[in-house]
Amino acid sequence: MKNITETRHIIQKSSCLYCCLKSRCLAEGLDLNELKPFCDAIIHTRSYQRGQHIFYLGDSFRNLYIIKSGSVKIYLSTENDGAEQINEFVFPGGIAGLEAIGNGRYLSSAVALETTTVCILPYSRFSALCSKLPHLQEQFLQLVSNKIASANRLLLLINQRTARERLAAFLLDYCSRMNIFSTPYQEINLSMSRYDIANYLGLTAETVSRQFTRLDKEGILKVDKHYISILDMKRLSLIAKSTDSYPNTVTIH
Amino acid sequence: MKNITETRHIIQKSSCLYCCLKSRCLAEGLDLNELKPFCDAIIHTRSYQRGQHIFYLGDSFRNLYIIKSGSVKIYLSTENDGAEQINEFVFPGGIAGLEAIGNGRYLSSAVALETTTVCILPYSRFSALCSKLPHLQEQFLQLVSNKIASANRLLLLINQRTARERLAAFLLDYCSRMNIFSTPYQEINLSMSRYDIANYLGLTAETVSRQFTRLDKEGILKVDKHYISILDMKRLSLIAKSTDSYPNTVTIH
DNA sequence: CGCCAGTTTGAACGCTTTCAACGGCAGTGG
DNA sequence: CCACTGCCGTTGAAAGCGTTCAAACTGGCG
Numbered sequence: 001m002k003n004i005t006e007t008r009h010i011i012q013k014s015s016c017l018y019c020c021l022k023s024r025c026l027a028e029g030l031d032l033n034e035l036k037p038f039c040d041a042i043i044h045t046r047s048y049q050r051g052q053h054i055f056y057l058g059d060s061f062r063n064l065y066i067i068k069s070g071s072v073k074i075y076l077s078t079e080n081d082g083a084e085q086i087n088e089f090v091f092p093g094g095i096a097g098l099e100a101i102g103n104g105r106y107l108s109s110a111v112a113l114e115t116t117t118v119c120i121l122p123y124s125r126f127s128a129l130c131s132k133l134p135h136l137q138e139q140f141l142q143l144v145s146n147k148i149a150s151a152n153r154l155l156l157l158i159n160q161r162t163a164r165e166r167l168a169a170f171l172l173d174y175c176s177r178m179n180i181f182s183t184p185y186q187e188i189n190l191s192m193s194r195y196d197i198a199n200y201l202g203l204t205a206e207t208v209s210r211q212f213t214r215l216d217k218e219g220i221l222k223v224d225k226h227y228i229s230i231l232d233m234k235r236l237s238l239i240a241k242s243t244d245s246y247p248n249t250v251t252i253h
Numbered sequence: 254m255k256n257i258t259e260t261r262h263i264i265q266k267s268s269c270l271y272c273c274l275k276s277r278c279l280a281e282g283l284d285l286n287e288l289k290p291f292c293d294a295i296i297h298t299r300s301y302q303r304g305q306h307i308f309y310l311g312d313s314f315r316n317l318y319i320i321k322s323g324s325v326k327i328y329l330s331t332e333n334d335g336a337e338q339i340n341e342f343v344f345p346g347g348i349a350g351l352e353a354i355g356n357g358r359y360l361s362s363a364v365a366l367e368t369t370t371v372c373i374l375p376y377s378r379f380s381a382l383c384s385k386l387p388h389l390q391e392q393f394l395q396l397v398s399n400k401i402a403s404a405n406r407l408l409l410l411i412n413q414r415t416a417r418e419r420l421a422a423f424l425l426d427y428c429s430r431m432n433i434f435s436t437p438y439q440e441i442n443l444s445m446s447r448y449d450i451a452n453y454l455g456l457t458a459e460t461v462s463r464q465f466t467r468l469d470k471e472g473i474l475k476v477d478k479h480y481i482s483i484l485d486m487k488r489l490s491l492i493a494k495s496t497d498s499y500p501n502t503v504t505i506h
Numbered sequence: 507c508g509c510c511a512g513t514t515t516g517a518a519c520g521c522t523t524t525c526a527a528c529g530g531c532a533g534t535g536g
Numbered sequence: 537c538c539a540c541t542g543c544c545g546t547t548g549a550a551a552g553c554g555t556t557c558a559a560a561c562t563g564g565c566g
Contacts, residue, residue: 076409080494085409099405101398108405127391134384144397146355151404156329156338158411159455163554194513202412207554209514225513225563241333416522447545460522462546478545 016042024093025066026121026140034133041125048112054096057109061100063120067092070116071191074099074108075199086200088150089113089192091177097123098144113191158202161241166201167211168240171221171228186230269295277346278319279374279393287386294378301365307349310362314353316373320345323369324444327352327361328452339453341403342366342445344430350376351397366444411455414494419454420464421493424474424481439483 016027016039027038045068048054054065057077067090074088074096087108090096100106130137157169175186198208215221220236222229230236269280269292280291298321301307307318310330320343327341327349340361343349353359383390410422428439451461468474473489475482483489
């Protein structure tokens with residue numbers, strides 16, 4: 001038995017060591033001595049199919065989930081009138097479940113938008129590990145803090161911008177999250193529906209569709225279903241009125 | 254000299270000990286042994302007049318500010334077009350500056366809405382203290398996490414609700430933050446302008462004014478400038494479609 | 507082949523915004 | 537003391553952006 005568990009640990013350890021995401025997830029900046037206990041804290045990875053839920057609003061909080069591949073949408077729904085609100089799209093390197101830390105239960109639902117693999121991080125273990133690794137603790141706190149800043153920027157986008165501006169900003173944000181290497185010509189493969197984009201941006205699917213069409217006709221985008229090509233990055237940025245005036249010195253998503 | 258510093262420490266210590274807010278701020282739940290170093294970490298308190306800024310967007314991050322009395326608005330402004338977005342109103346017990354932890358600089362501005370006193374919490378000291386007091390660390394993390402949940406709820410409010418519903422929800426939220434003791438008949442003294450409420454809710458001042466007028470005519474509110482009396486809490490709650498379905502087991506603002 | 511969900515497009519509607527005017531109130535200065 | 541100014545809040549009317557409703561189209565899939 002011991003050998004088996006040993007083997008399991010070794011596999012997990014190497015899975016973190018050789019994970020191409022390790023420089024973009026919570027493990028970022030951990031040295032080798034720190035990476036091992038971090039890997040040990042991760043029970044295992046798991047896969048979800050499109051439409052499968054990772055957790056539901058109201059479930060008791062146990063784990064954080066680091067998205068390894070695929071994408072996830074975090075959303076809020078109300079019992080009264082069934083209103084839904086997408087709060088965030090999480091991409092590889094991002095974490096789902098952070099809102100639940102301050103509460104015993106998940107305060108949102110998370111569902112896979114496509115085939116998605118996650119690292120399951122039991123919070124009790126992670127929390128214990130943090131108290132031993134101040135560096136990890138601080139990094140995690142920064143990550144959570146950044147979420148607040150992101151939410152604030154989103155609020156400005158929604159309250160102060162037109163549909164056209166919101167969509168432009170959304171696409172640019174999507175770009176910067178997906179493409180690590182900035183290239184002049186950007187290709188996007190949207191993992192979410194028009195409805196989801198609309199809901200996230202406080203619009204309707206029809207409006208989003210119309211704005212896509214318009215940006216296409218203007219030669220700024222080439223829109224083909226979920227495949228979007230940005231033909232004129234400069235004009236798109238102009239429309240988005242990019243507000244990223246204070247670049248993050250430490251950017252953890 | 255030693256006596257003087259000793260005295261200073263005692264004063265600070267007692268200021269936390271006898272602070273009527275201590276059960277509603279970060280110091281909540283700290284035992285006496287923990288409270289002393291916490292008090293020591295607080296340099297001093299400071300007062301701001303209405304309109305005075307506590308920090309500006311872009312300032313280098315040094316301190317967190319616990320609001321002791323008064324109220325503060327946290328807002329984002331853009332360089333491009335001067336657009337402004339109020340992200341939060343902070344009341345006694347609340348903390349300003351949390352968005353800055355993940356960045357070297359403040360990512361929002363904070364300004365006093367009325368005469369306001371704060372406890373200045375140098376982050377470097379606070380951070381060091383946290384690594385010694387896991388309980389404080391965890392509590393702080395929960396607080397930051399709750400901010401994300403709050404932002405998510407606000408997003409739903411703004412994206413899915415009408416002006417009338419938003420204002421109703423705003424008033425109820427204001428009540429629950431200000432009045433610890435829930436009474437059937439609620440009186441509010443708003444510390445912010447119509448413009449501020451409108452901006453926070455993604456509306457215009459005119460719309461907010463009209464909704465106030467309507468709620469007044471309907472007998473739900475009595476509106477007199479900044480003094481609002483809630484005459485019919487039941488109907489107001491109905492309008493707000495209160496979504497507080499999952500009560501916070503640990504509520505830290 | 508037919509069904510269905512997602513997307514696009516059109517047309518009409520409507521909530522909120524925009525523009526404008528007015529009144530109240532505090533601060534200022536003659 | 538009063539006129540002047542600016543800020544805030546209210547109210548009215550008109551305009552507009554996005555929504556709502558409706559229909560057609562597309563592609564995937566049993």
